[in-house]
Amino acid sequence: MLFPVVLFRVVEWLVYQLLGNSCFRAARKMRNYGFHLIKNPSFKSINHQEQHQQHQIIPPLSYPNLSKNLSLIMDRHFNTMVCDFNGTLLRSKSFFPFFMLVAFEGGSLIRAFFLLLCYPFLWVLDYDIQLRVMIFITFCGLKLKDMSCVERTVLPKFYLEEINFHVYQAMCRAKSKAVFTSVPRVMVEGFLKEYLKVDQVVGTELQTLGNYYTGLLSSSGLLVKYRSIKEYFADERPDFCIGNSTYFDQFFMSFCKEAYVVDLQEDDKTCNVAATSKIMPRDNYPKPLIFHDGRLAFLPTPSATFCMFLWLPFGILLAIFRLFVGIYLPFKLSILLGQSSGIRLRIKGSRSTLNIPCPNNVMSPRRQKGVLYVCTHRTLLDPVMLGVCLRKPLTAVTYSLSKTSEIIAPIKTVRLTRDRKIDGETMEKLLGEGDLVVCPEGTTCREPYLLRFSSLFAELADEIVPVALDTKVTMFYGTTASGLKCLDPIFFLMNPRPIYYLHVLEKVPKEMTCAGGRSCFEVANHLQRQLAHALGFECTALTRKDKYLMLAGNEGRVGP
Numbered sequence: 001m002l003f004p005v006v007l008f009r010v011v012e013w014l015v016y017q018l019l020g021n022s023c024f025r026a027a028r029k030m031r032n033y034g035f036h037l038i039k040n041p042s043f044k045s046i047n048h049q050e051q052h053q054q055h056q057i058i059p060p061l062s063y064p065n066l067s068k069n070l071s072l073i074m075d076r077h078f079n080t081m082v083c084d085f086n087g088t089l090l091r092s093k094s095f096f097p098f099f100m101l102v103a104f105e106g107g108s109l110i111r112a113f114f115l116l117l118c119y120p121f122l123w124v125l126d127y128d129i130q131l132r133v134m135i136f137i138t139f140c141g142l143k144l145k146d147m148s149c150v151e152r153t154v155l156p157k158f159y160l161e162e163i164n165f166h167v168y169q170a171m172c173r174a175k176s177k178a179v180f181t182s183v184p185r186v187m188v189e190g191f192l193k194e195y196l197k198v199d200q201v202v203g204t205e206l207q208t209l210g211n212y213y214t215g216l217l218s219s220s221g222l223l224v225k226y227r228s229i230k231e232y233f234a235d236e237r238p239d240f241c242i243g244n245s246t247y248f249d250q251f252f253m254s255f256c257k258e259a260y261v262v263d264l265q266e267d268d269k270t271c272n273v274a275a276t277s278k279i280m281p282r283d284n285y286p287k288p289l290i291f292h293d294g295r296l297a298f299l300p301t302p303s304a305t306f307c308m309f310l311w312l313p314f315g316i317l318l319a320i321f322r323l324f325v326g327i328y329l330p331f332k333l334s335i336l337l338g339q340s341s342g343i344r345l346r347i348k349g350s351r352s353t354l355n356i357p358c359p360n361n362v363m364s365p366r367r368q369k370g371v372l373y374v375c376t377h378r379t380l381l382d383p384v385m386l387g388v389c390l391r392k393p394l395t396a397v398t399y400s401l402s403k404t405s406e407i408i409a410p411i412k413t414v415r416l417t418r419d420r421k422i423d424g425e426t427m428e429k430l431l432g433e434g435d436l437v438v439c440p441e442g443t444t445c446r447e448p449y450l451l452r453f454s455s456l457f458a459e460l461a462d463e464i465v466p467v468a469l470d471t472k473v474t475m476f477y478g479t480t481a482s483g484l485k486c487l488d489p490i491f492f493l494m495n496p497r498p499i500y501y502l503h504v505l506e507k508v509p510k511e512m513t514c515a516g517g518r519s520c521f522e523v524a525n526h527l528q529r530q531l532a533h534a535l536g537f538e539c540t541a542l543t544r545k546d547k548y549l550m551l552a553g554n555e556g557r558v559g560p
Helices: 002-039 043-055 085-089 096-107 109-122 127-139 144-153 155-162 165-171 189-195 225-233 249-254 264-269 302-328 331-340 382-390 403-408 420-433 485-493 520-535 544-551
Strands: 078-083 174-184 200-204 206-209 212-217 240-244 259-262 344-349 372-375 395-398 412-415 436-438 464-472 499-504
Touching (some): 078 085, 085 240, 096 109, 096 302, 109 302, 127 174, 127 212, 144 212, 144 544, 155 189, 165 174, 165 240, 165 259, 174 225, 189 200, 200 225, 225 249, 240 249, 249 259, 302 331, 302 485, 331 382, 344 382, 382 464, 382 499, 420 436, 464 520, 499 520
Parallel strands (some): 078 240, 174 200, 344 499, 372 436, 395 412, 395 436
Antiparallel strands (some): 464 499
């Protein structure tokens, strides 16, 4: 029964909105501005006079610019403040990229492609109908839990990068904050309350049926900001309001005691230091952004999304080629072909660290154990890249690895069990056979932070070499917490020009190891600080469990 009901509502909406509303408006505009202009040359001036008389109903746009008067606001405090989200709190005018994020990360590639195909047709529609169409394509049949995951793990990163720093500074001066927006409330409420400490979020409500969204609006329809603010505050007017320079926000701002405008058109024309300063610096984030999920590493504007879909066929073939090169070819040839395909390696280290003699991963008679390489963890390819740069085979231990990644790995991989005694015996045995790579964080982190190091490795090794690793991507992230982990290497290798930074530090002195009298926790914390300093990162006490509980709601265990 669900499909016929939804189909009937969609057909009814299309007939009314597109044919009965938009086409009628378009025909009326053509009649007014086309035929009447030909018949009566003086019609143009008369029509402008009529429009001017109609516009006098709305108060003139005389609100001061927020950017120019920010210093006056920062010396004051307000009890209540209201603002819009799109085009005000966000520097972005269009909300299309955030619908695309939900369609791609929460829906599917097909849903995202269909939303992109419909974008050119949205130009001929009014703003309200554009929003309705994007909501329907994005949410029709989408699971509630998928939207909740995207809202919690994907959208905050892009919202923080698009926040208007001036509006945020003004917002911090208010005790009580409310946001009124016509975009769906489920897309913005979690971010606003968790990161910006907004007290009330009023937005467009969506219909649900069971555990799915229907793609249709609730009975109240699209939110009208002026009407909603009057209903919310009743007879009490807010002290302070920020709106954008669009014509319709004047109703919204006229209800408040004091109002300021964010002039989007002026910001587009000026590309100076003042406009650039509206980008919120990472140091000023209200809450550190340490964990986030999703595959897209860029804001999917229409042009950027179009380029991504054009690149996808070539990216898949390129990833297969790079995998073949890394698995089947010798180190020297794989480095040459890998760099020619666009992979950039930035290797740093002394000769003593980059040329430790061990050509076939077989120890000399004098050495009882192999070298333990302690690496920061950015992608599943970290041990592979280290082995390629050192030009020798290595063995890697990992807490969880998909069967597919284990099969295609060009180096030997061994799973750990999370049992300290068993894992210690396994690593002891592997060190007796040759050199070993371990990532004490236990999981990857995309942002410039290092998670807490496990201290197990410090109890086992005599020779420890720290390795600082970092990556830069432009299109796809090569890690995920809630998606298919077997595709992580594929997505990383699909990037046009991924960069791998690798800095092999000097071997840890004996006096700084357990053999020199240090505890295993002191050794682990020392190496964490040393690697963080080499990369310019920040140390945290967060663990693998914290990451997966936050992003995926589990402990990150991958089945055999």
